[in-house]
Amino acid sequence: MAAESLSPRLPVTDRTRHRRLREQGSLDRAELEAILDAGFVCHLGVVAEGRPLVVPTVYGRDERQLYLHGSVASRSLAGGTPVCVTVTHVDGLVLARSVFEHGVNYRSAVVHGTARKVTDPEEKLAGLRLLSEHAAPGQWSYARRPNRRELAATTLLALSLEEASVKIRTGAPDDGDGPDAELGLWAGVLPLTSAWGTPVTDPALPPNTPVPGHIARREGTRHG
Amino acid sequence: MAAESLSPRLPVTDRTRHRRLREQGSLDRAELEAILDAGFVCHLGVVAEGRPLVVPTVYGRDERQLYLHGSVASRSLAGGTPVCVTVTHVDGLVLARSVFEHGVNYRSAVVHGTARKVTDPEEKLAGLRLLSEHAAPGQWSYARRPNRRELAATTLLALSLEEASVKIRTGAPDDGDGPDAELGLWAGVLPLTSAWGTPVTDPALPPNTPVPGHIARREGTRHG
Structure with a gap:
């Protein structure tokens, strides 16, 4: 956790370059952070024996790193494993005039990097605190904190927030001014809230x- | 889409064997189907240039197969690619007496297999219909259906539902009868609904x- 902070503009890499048009890609680190802060369950992807494995797990973060509960994937994470962590919020269904233009309003963050197993007890405690306070603010002070045995039994992963891709789609369907508008059909958004x-x-x-x-x-x- | 149906008991494979104790693994295909039917956005994992990539996408299903909108991952899906598709519902926070026993009530389905690009126009239309009706029931009859050009521009993937892992956690924290019960703290579940x-x-x-x-x-x- 070096003192220098990450760039407020997300770097464009081969993995994070936006290729599709209909969604809005964002290079604003503040958008990345807002998406991460709005959830507490991510989908962690690893390569296990040459095949993809995607498991849900809980996370927290500081300015530079994501901390993940790694027990679910611990067999596949022996040291310096490439991972992909995705957080998605589904905000609604986009109901267009044609099936083809249907879609989803959503916010997603895809973080690419190499997971590091946190072994230093002090960093582990600090990371677990971030994770705990992210999902359940106030519980770190209220509940009994992890003891040495529990700390040792917990797999915590750290992942740099440097390389990430953010996509956001909001608003109405895109076919309101196209030929399908002549069909006279209702179109709009059915919001989903949690x-x-x-x-x-x-x-x-x-x-x-x-x-x-x-x-x-x-x-x-x-x-x- | 052969006529014979999939086994009502999910097969146990190296990838689907349940290893952790706190969650309940289910081998009941009906539980798998219920989890898939309750959502419409999954996380699709692929291996791209040796690294994992996890992207959200929409899906539908029939008795034997999952159909996925594949455009988001199409670059990484050239023919017979191993994929992992995960659907997760977060039902609540499990707030225990100790931080260590904190957790999440959830239902998740992890489907392993090899994605097939659907190319036959008839199957593609049928698959898109399943996908559309899954997310937005009634829209297939209401909105304008895909024309030939739109069909060709859509990447649809099919994935067998044969090999899948289901995990479900429900109910109260697990430390109500352990030594931490003596702490006299409140414990319980904070439900999350969508x-x-x-x-x-x-x-x-x-x-x-x-x-x-x-x-x-x-x-x-x-x-x-």
Whole structure:
């Protein structure tokens, strides 16, 4: 974690160059960060015995790196493995006048790099804290923190945020001024939103156990 | 699309054997189908120049195969490429007494196989129909269907549903009867739900254009 910060403009590489037209590619690092901050589950891709493997896992980040819970893919991650981490938010269905113009409003970030297993206990604790606070803010102070044995049993991966590709599609269908507009069909967007529900107390506890404020106040707020 | 149907019990292979304990692996094909049917965006993993690439795309299915919109990964998919397709639904945060026991309630399906580019126009049209009706039921009859030029411009992939791994975690944290229960902390689940919102009419149309029933009635229904 060097002191110098990453470029606010994402670098264009063979892997991150945008090739398709309909979606908007962004080279703005702030957009990358906003997409990462809006979620907590990513899809981690590795090559295992020559074949792709894609598994969901949780993540957190600091200015320079993504931290990933790596146990799900730990067999395939022995040292310096190339990985691809994708975070996608689906914001709605784009319902056009023709099936061909149908699509999805979404925000996605695709991070390319080489995963490093975090072994230094101090960095591991700091990384797990980022991961924990990213998914469940306030729990790091509230719940019991990992002990030495638990730390050792956790696989944490770090991945530089340097090389990433961001794509965003928003708004109405694209065929509102084309020949299909003459069809007189309805067209538009069906939005999809995700929100936190009412906390469900562990049945092992008395049912009237008060829900801590840092959890209770997420109810009804939007996720993603 | 042979007539014989796939086994209702998912086969256990080197790639699909469940190794971790905390999640529940399922070998029930009906669970696989339920997870696939609850979503419409998957994460498609391929190996591109020796490195993993994970991109979101839309899908549909029949009894035997997944159909995927393949344009996003088309450069990396020249004939008989091994792919991994993962569909994940995040159902909630598992907030335990210790950070170590924190987790996610989720349902995921990981399909392994070799993608085939669909070239037969009849199968392509049928596959696109499955894909379209999966994401936006009713639109295949309502909107203008793909013409020959549009069909040719669409990359559709087919992937057998034979080899797949299903994992599901539900319910309360696991530390309600361990030593951490003595800490007297609240523990439980913070549910996450996804729902369709109010349709937004394309601004190119008069604002009072009626929303067709097959779209309007999805408002407020749950997704995922």
